[in-house]
Amino acid sequence: MGLIITFLAAAFLIAGVVRGSFVNKRANEELPFPTPVSQEVEGSTDDRDVPYYDDDKEEDEVIETITPFIPTPTVSDSQTSDSSATNAYIYPNSTVLSTTANSIELSSTSDPGDITNWYKKLFEEKHFKARSFAQTNTNGHVLNKLAGAGGSLDLEVEIEKKPNEKITVIKVTY
Numbered sequence: 001m002g003l004i005i006t007f008l009a010a011a012f013l014i015a016g017v018v019r020g021s022f023v024n025k026r027a028n029e030e031l032p033f034p035t036p037v038s039q040e041v042e043g044s045t046d047d048r049d050v051p052y053y054d055d056d057k058e059e060d061e062v063i064e065t066i067t068p069f070i071p072t073p074t075v076s077d078s079q080t081s082d083s084s085a086t087n088a089y090i091y092p093n094s095t096v097l098s099t100t101a102n103s104i105e106l107s108s109t110s111d112p113g114d115i116t117n118w119y120k121k122l123f124e125e126k127h128f129k130a131r132s133f134a135q136t137n138t139n140g141h142v143l144n145k146l147a148g149a150g151g152s153l154d155l156e157v158e159i160e161k162k163p164n165e166k167i168t169v170i171k172v173t174y
Contacts, residue, residue, distance in 0.1 A: 089122070089155065089172045091115055097169075106170040112142040112161045115168060119157045123148040128155070139163060 086104065090096065094108035094115075108115060116135060123131050128148030135144045140163035147156045153174065161168040 086174075089157075089174060091118055091170055094170060103171065103173045106172070107167050108170060109166055110168060112144060112159050112168050115159050115170060116144045116146065119146050119159070123155070126150055126153070126155075142168075 086099075089104060091106055091108055091110070093110045094106040097105040097107055099105070116133075120133065123146065126148065128150035130147075130149040132147040133144075134146075136142070142159070142161040144159040145157070146159075147154070149155070156173040158171040159168060160171075
C-alpha cells in the first residue's frame with residue numbers, strides 16, 4: 001500500500017515539474033507587436049513625422065487564437081410569445097395602442113357592454129374555471145374588470161369609458 005502511494009506521489013511530482021517548465025517557456029516567449037512606422041502627413045503646418053502602426057505587415061510567427069464556447073440560450077415552448085395567441089385577446093373592433101411582453105392596450109368606439117360580453121364569451125371558450133366580473137357605471141364613467149384563470153394562463157381585462165368620450169380603452173394583461 002505504501003509503495004502505491006509513493007508511486008502516485010512521484011507521478012504527480014513529475015507531472016507538476018513538466019507542466020511548470022511548459023508554462024515558464026510560454027511566458028518567456030516574445031509576443032509580436034505592431035511595428036511602428038513613420039509617415040509624413042500631407043497638409044501639415046509643421047514638418048514632424050506622425051508615427052502609426054502598420055497592422056497589414058505580415059509577421060513571421062502565427063499566433064493561434066481559440067474562440068471560447070459561448071452557449072446559446074434555448075427558449076422552451078412555454079417561454080415563447082405566440083402572436084396568434086396574443087391576437088386572440090384583441091377585441092375585433094379595436095385598435096392596438098401599445099403592447100408589452102405581457103399586456104396589450106386597445107381602443108375601440110364600441111359600446112363597453114358589447115366589449116365586456118365579448119370578453120366573457122372568450123373566458124367561456126378558454127374554459128377558465130376561475131372567473132371574476134365587476135361592472136360599474138357611475139355618472140357615465142364605465143369601469144368593467146374581468147379576470148379569469150385556467151391551466152397556466154391568468155387573464156385580466158379592464159374596460160374603461162370616461163363620460164363624454166367616444167373611445168373605450170381596453171387593457172388586457174396575460
